[in-house]
Amino acid sequence: MQTNQPFGNLLLNLPEYYDSPTLSDGTITCDGKEFRIHKIVLSAQSKFFLNAFEGKWKESVEGTIPLNDDDVSAVEAMLRFLYSFDYDAGGGATDVASPMVFNIKVYSTADKYDIPALKSVASQKFKASVKTCWNMDDFPHAVAEAYGSTPPNDRELRNLIVDVACEHITELLQKQGFCDVLGETIGFASDLVQLQASKKSVAKKSDQTRYRCPNCSEHWETVGSSGSGYYCPYCGNHRSNWRSYIVDN
Incomplete structure (x- = not known):
């Protein structure tokens, strides 16, 4: 002590x-x-x-x-x-x-004057504020501020914004301010589309079931995991239940 x-x-x-x-x-x-x-x-x-x-x-x-x-x-x-x-x-x-916009300003100031510890704290504070304030009218201002004050290779704040926007995209698209910033802010729409595509890809992959045919040893996939009534697309082998032939993806 x-x-x-x-x-x-x-x-x-x-x-x-x-x-x-x-x-x-x-x-x-x-x-x-x-x-x-x-x-x-x-x-x-x-x-x-x-x-x-x-x-x-x-x-x-x-x-x-x-x-x-x-x-x-x-x-x-x-x-x-x-x-x-x-x-x-x-x-x-x-x-x-x-709070969202202010924390972005502090983050960019910390970056400008090379204070890594302050950047980290500002990022944490921004994360907390954006998760609770995404539905407020100043969220579009936060998007514009983050993309306007950070370089493209600094993904810290941009990723936080895109994650929140992707999670609440249905509600946000009902707001004109968000639609405006989506069209006006360089890089934001692209980042959002890429994240949405990657999430759909992961969701699709997680919903697929992979089988190994006991007749021809080929592997094939289906959507869902009922394991019943399938034909092997390679040899035509039919089984009423394929569950015992499920393999890891």
């Missing part, structure tokens, strides 16, 4: 230094807002910030890193995570984005 105490104290006390002037040696600016930071905390968890603070350019010398192209609420969530290893999936009092 004593060996874990220093680590426990670190986790307990580090959040108190979030946006604190105490021992602060740098600043992050975004959309007119300033966050006081501690370079060692950011650099220990992000190669981007490590390289930024080690560089020789003006920002690194002055200790101020502008992130003006990013969503300020996502940046705030990123910084909170770096100090507390978690963030509020609601975004904050002034954030109007849904």
